[in-house]
Amino acid sequence: MLKKSKLLAGAMLAAFSLAIPAHAADVKEVQMLHWWTSGGEAAALATLKDYLAKEGYTWKDVPIAGGGGSAAMTTLKAMVAAGNPPTASQILGYYALDYAKAGKLNNLNELATKEHWADVIPKALQKFAVTDGNWDAVPVNIHSVNWLWINKAVMDKIGATEPKNFDEFIAMLDKAKKAGVIPLALGGQPWQEATMFDSVVMSTGGPDFYKKAFVDLDPAALKSDTMKKAFDNLAKLRDYVDPNYAGRDWNLATAMVIKGDALVQVMGDWAKGEFSVAKKTAGTDFMCYRFPGTDGSVIYNADMFAMFQVPADRRGAQLALADATMSPAVQSAFNVIKGSVPARMDVPDTAFDLCGKKGIADVKKADAAGTFVGSMAQNYAQPPAVATAYTDVVTKFFHGQIKTSDAAVTELVKAIDAAK
Numbered sequence: 001m002l003k004k005s006k007l008l009a010g011a012m013l014a015a016f017s018l019a020i021p022a023h024a025a026d027v028k029e030v031q032m033l034h035w036w037t038s039g040g041e042a043a044a045l046a047t048l049k050d051y052l053a054k055e056g057y058t059w060k061d062v063p064i065a066g067g068g069g070s071a072a073m074t075t076l077k078a079m080v081a082a083g084n085p086p087t088a089s090q091i092l093g094y095y096a097l098d099y100a101k102a103g104k105l106n107n108l109n110e111l112a113t114k115e116h117w118a119d120v121i122p123k124a125l126q127k128f129a130v131t132d133g134n135w136d137a138v139p140v141n142i143h144s145v146n147w148l149w150i151n152k153a154v155m156d157k158i159g160a161t162e163p164k165n166f167d168e169f170i171a172m173l174d175k176a177k178k179a180g181v182i183p184l185a186l187g188g189q190p191w192q193e194a195t196m197f198d199s200v201v202m203s204t205g206g207p208d209f210y211k212k213a214f215v216d217l218d219p220a221a222l223k224s225d226t227m228k229k230a231f232d233n234l235a236k237l238r239d240y241v242d243p244n245y246a247g248r249d250w251n252l253a254t255a256m257v258i259k260g261d262a263l264v265q266v267m268g269d270w271a272k273g274e275f276s277v278a279k280k281t282a283g284t285d286f287m288c289y290r291f292p293g294t295d296g297s298v299i300y301n302a303d304m305f306a307m308f309q310v311p312a313d314r315r316g317a318q319l320a321l322a323d324a325t326m327s328p329a330v331q332s333a334f335n336v337i338k339g340s341v342p343a344r345m346d347v348p349d350t351a352f353d354l355c356g357k358k359g360i361a362d363v364k365k366a367d368a369a370g371t372f373v374g375s376m377a378q379n380y381a382q383p384p385a386v387a388t389a390y391t392d393v394v395t396k397f398f399h400g401q402i403k404t405s406d407a408a409v410t411e412l413v414k415a416i417d418a419a420k
């Protein structure tokens with residue numbers, strides 16, 4: 001009798017399980033939108049995918065090529081508008097705040113509290129990952145844009161050393177030009193030119209000026225002689241690019257330096273990921289110096305994963321992604337390859353090369369000194385509309401559609417005013 005009822009219970013249980021619709025079980029898949037399509041970027045992302053695979057999650061990639069992420073942001077907007085957001089999206093600064101304020105993101109507070117995220121993530125980044133007290137995005141790294149990436153053999157050949165200010169930088173570029181090497185590897189796309197201009201402004205005016213102009217949007221600073229001088233300096237750099245620079249992707253510009261076809265690229269430290277996948281060693285094959293005249297300051301942008309409101313059966317995968325991203329192991333492995341600094345300040349620098357170690361030390365020093373400032377070009381100083389207005393003016397100036405520095409500052413004030 002007992003046996004019979006056990007059998008019956010078993011049969012009922014089996015029937016019950018079969019009756020549960022498939023979607024009631026957790027979907028063990030992470031869908032991620034990102035613009036990490038270069039060799040170094042893909043290699044870094046693989047560390048996160050592998051980590052999640054070990055936990056039983058599959059990866060559905062939504063890659064939208066285009067450095068700086070503007071194409072990715074357009075796709076994301078369409079997916080969210082269609083009510084079909086990804087589990088998470090790579091995102092920068094003010095874009096995350098916009099989605100959070102629009103009520104599109106999920107709350108991660110339980111995990112954040114359990115894992116003490118607030119104690120290990122710099123306050124500057126928390127401003128973009130936490131809205132109204134709710135964690136809704138997870139920072140995977142801290143990049144910075146004020147770097148030079150130099151081919152060491154070319155630098156030695158032309159007899160140059162680390163330039164310490166803008167004039168020394170120009171002198172170095174002149175030496176390369178005389179030696180018949182392309183001095184400056186530039187990808188002439190708007191976001192790359194604007195990203196380079198962030199560094200030029202910091203070098204020309206220093207951190208207080210940068211903050212006044214780009215964080216406070218002080219009109220006097222935006223149209224000052226210092227800003228004019230920054231545009232003059234940007235114009236000087238135009239003399240050192242090759243004729244094919246317009247439209248070039250950033251990683252192709254990095255490849256020119258890796259191969260020794262060009263001396264230097266001004267680029268965020270994602271460039272180092274390309275040197276790493278090409279098996280080049282920092283200090284031997286290439287050098288990483290702060291953009292001349294910006295030592296002591298870090299112009300940052302941090303890649304975050306914005307966690308969208310997804311159906312309940314995808315929530316587990318989302319939390320697994322957040323947990324993996326914040327794990328010290330992923331923060332180290334990912335950033336060693338990506339070229340960036342861990343977003344967690346408690347991750348040791350042991351596994352990093354000399355550029356990575358310098359990056360980590362620089363972030364800590366700048367954060368303590370008040371010289372850790374958001375990149376205007378990368379949406380960490382201002383919301384997207386203002387950042388786009390800035391990028392437009394810089395690129396028009398660089399390509400000669402705005403002819404003088406006087407006109408450039410006038411246009412800058414006008415464009416920013418209209419975008420505010």
Ligand code: BGC
Pocket residue numbers: 035036041066067068069092143250270301302303378
């Ligand atoms: C992102 C980096 C990325 C770079 C080039 C930046 O906006 O923050 O992670 O490597 O664009 O694609």
